[in-house]
Amino acid sequence: MTTPNTDELFQSTYDRVAARYDDLWSRHVQTPNDRLTRGLGLRRGERVADLACGSGAATLPMMRLNAPGETVAVDPSAGMLHLAREAAASEGLALSAIQAKAEDFIAAAPAASFDVLSMRFALAYLDWHSVLPAMGRLVRSGGRVGVLTSLATSAPQALTIYHRIAESMEMEINEPPTPKNIGIVEELLARGGLRIDDSWQHGFRLWFGSGVEATRWLLDTGYVTHPALKGLEGEVLDGLVELFGAHLDGEFREDDGLPLDFFVTGIIARRP
Numbered sequence: 001m002t003t004p005n006t007d008e009l010f011q012s013t014y015d016r017v018a019a020r021y022d023d024l025w026s027r028h029v030q031t032p033n034d035r036l037t038r039g040l041g042l043r044r045g046e047r048v049a050d051l052a053c054g055s056g057a058a059t060l061p062m063m064r065l066n067a068p069g070e071t072v073a074v075d076p077s078a079g080m081l082h083l084a085r086e087a088a089a090s091e092g093l094a095l096s097a098i099q100a101k102a103e104d105f106i107a108a109a110p111a112a113s114f115d116v117l118s119m120r121f122a123l124a125y126l127d128w129h130s131v132l133p134a135m136g137r138l139v140r141s142g143g144r145v146g147v148l149t150s151l152a153t154s155a156p157q158a159l160t161i162y163h164r165i166a167e168s169m170e171m172e173i174n175e176p177p178t179p180k181n182i183g184i185v186e187e188l189l190a191r192g193g194l195r196i197d198d199s200w201q202h203g204f205r206l207w208f209g210s211g212v213e214a215t216r217w218l219l220d221t222g223y224v225t226h227p228a229l230k231g232l233e234g235e236v237l238d239g240l241v242e243l244f245g246a247h248l249d250g251e252f253r254e255d256d257g258l259p260l261d262f263f264v265t266g267i268i269a270r271r272p
């Protein structure tokens with residue numbers, strides 16, 4: 001439901017949502033985040049980069065393991081980066097925070113300059129077909145790369161309604177911006193000279209009070225960032241949220257509320 005050419009929209013979304021991001025999203029993905037961090041096998045003194053670090057929800061647990069090694073946190077959103085910096089400072093940890101897109105950081109970083117790279121929940125916002133193969137160059141021999149991402153199969157309820165509304169309005173339908181399956185991510189990482197050590201899937205269901213509440217959450221978290229939403233606000237946006245929410249309720253409402261199902265995949269790759 002996104003395309004990679006909507007940079008400004010992503011950045012403004014994340015600057016706006018920064019303060020509420022951990023409550024809206026991070027707490028729901030603690031389990032897969034912890035599993036990826038464990039899989040990276042971090043050691044004291046190692047040099048780590050967390051690309052698209054966001055609020056630092058996953059950066060901090062890594063820093064606790066590699067300190068006093070340097071951790072570089074990269075994100076184009078000033079609001080998110082500020083939170084990551086503050087979180088590290090509150091634990092007395094020194095974070096090297098860089099405001100940049102992952103693509104630019106990867107292109108500029110020297111080869112084999114990191115022991116560990118992590119990139120979590122960011123593939124929807126960048127051209128992962130070129131970014132994933134480029135990651136291997138940055139890690140030294142024995143270095144690890146961890147990728148955590150939602151899959152295109154995630155939030156099928158929202159996808160169904162998006163297709164229905166787009167077809168009824170004769171709008172162009174954008175396919176989900178995340179990979180369809182783990183195999184695609186594995187293959188692209190391997191192209192960068194990495195060997196896949198481990199990969200797994202994790203599913204979870206979130207419940208909302210109504211379709212409108214679920215739709216607002218999808219927008220507020222940045223989970224859905226369609227180019228057609230750019231610049232929409234006030235009554236027009238509210239109308240769209242009402243319409244989408246009513247369709248969600250009509251099709252998927254259960255006794256306990258409105259469910260959205262999420263499927264994420266974690267991959268650990270290593271440079272031999």
Ligand SMILES: C[S@@+](CC[C@H](N)C(=O)[O-])C[C@H]1O[C@@H](n2cnc3c(N)ncnc32)[C@H](O)[C@@H]1O
Binds near residue numbers: 054074080101103
């Ligand atoms: C869904 S959040 C994930 C944040 C963090 N990795 C986590 O798991 O909590 C996506 C993050 O990607 C960042 N982002 C968007 N476009 C990016 C790009 N081209 N390169 C790096 N980060 C990007 C956003 O600013 C946002 O902080």
